[in-house]
Amino acid sequence: xxxxxxxxxxxxxxxxxxxxxxxxxxxxxxxxxxxxxxxxxxxxxxxxxxxxxxxxxxxxxxxxxxxxxxxxxxxxxxxxxxxxxxxxxxxxxxxxxxxxxxxxxxxxxxxxxxxxxxxxxxxxxxxxxxxxxxxxxxxxxxxxxxxxxxxxxxxxxxxxxxxxxxxxxxxxxxxxxxxxxxxxxxxxxx
Numbered sequence: 001x002x003x004x005x006x007x008x009x010x011x012x013x014x015x016x017x018x019x020x021x022x023x024x025x026x027x028x029x030x031x032x033x034x035x036x037x038x039x040x041x042x043x044x045x046x047x048x049x050x051x052x053x054x055x056x057x058x059x060x061x062x063x064x065x066x067x068x069x070x071x072x073x074x075x076x077x078x079x080x081x082x083x084x085x086x087x088x089x090x091x092x093x094x095x096x097x098x099x100x101x102x103x104x105x106x107x108x109x110x111x112x113x114x115x116x117x118x119x120x121x122x123x124x125x126x127x128x129x130x131x132x133x134x135x136x137x138x139x140x141x142x143x144x145x146x147x148x149x150x151x152x153x154x155x156x157x158x159x160x161x162x163x164x165x166x167x168x169x170x171x172x173x174x175x176x177x178x179x180x181x182x183x184x185x186x187x188x189x190x
Contacts, residue, residue, distance in 0.1 A: 058126045059171040061190065063099040066120075068107070070184040079116050082141040082155060083109045086123065088134075103131045105173065105188060106143070110155035119157045120173040120188045125150060127166035135170070143170075 066087060068074055077083055085107040090098035103124025110119045123134040125145035135143040141155035142162060150166035152159050159170030178185040 058129050058168055059102050059122050059124050062101050064101040064105060064120075064122075064173050064188060064190040065097065065099045066105060066107075066186070066188040067094070067097065068186040068188070070186060071182065077107075077109065079109065081109055081111060081116060082139060084137045084154075086137070088123070101171070101173070101190070103134050106135070106137060106154070107175065107186065107188060108137065108141075108154050110141070110157055112157060117157065118175040118177060118186055119154065119159075120175045121152075121154065121159050122171040122173070124171070125166065126168035126170060 068077075068085070070078060074085065077085055086104065087098070087100050087107075088104040090100065101122045101124075103122055105120055106123050107118060107120045110117055121135075121143075124131055125133050125135055125148060127148045127150050128145065133145065133147045135145050135150075135152065137143045137154060141153065142151050143154055144151045144163075145166070148165055149163065150161060151163035152166075152170050153162050154170075157172070159172055161167060161169060173188050173190050176187045176189075178187060
């Protein structure tokens with residue numbers, strides 16, 4: 001008789017603890033699932049609504065590096081707004097150092113937050129996406145693709161479309177102005 005009482009009391013205690021344990025586990029699982037769904041929602045949102053639009057990456061990412069000496073090689077390319085330099089192939093003296101991206105590099109003196117500023121773009125038209133179909137800069141700070149007729153603003157640093165059919169901006173590259181003593185450099189890279 002003592003054995004049965006102990007057994008039943010154990011079973012009863014175990015049964016009550018088991019129900020409590022299951023309710024608690026159930027609540028914890030629901031809470032964890034809710035957190036997991038929130039995390040999945042944010043990760044999915046980042047992929048779908050990220051700042052970098054997949055359509056902006058039409059021009060392939062190829063290496064770009066140019067080191068332009070403004071003191072000796074390009075002394076007139078300084079503060080003249082809308083002045084441009086075009087690079088289709090590596091310069092003879094810098095063949096091992098120059099990397100020119102997909103269609104070549106266009107460097108322009110534009111208007112930035114602190115006055116004149118340098119900007120660089122890939123020369124390939126983002127509508128055509130061919131390395132041999134390039135944009136041609138004009139004197140008014142815009143560039144035009146001769147094949148499709150698209151036009152782009154250059155002097156603001158964004159390469160935005162000013163005339164269709166293209167709906168994609170020009171591919172931009174970073175430009176760093178380096179002043180070392182008496183020598184001034186522009187470093188263009190991606």
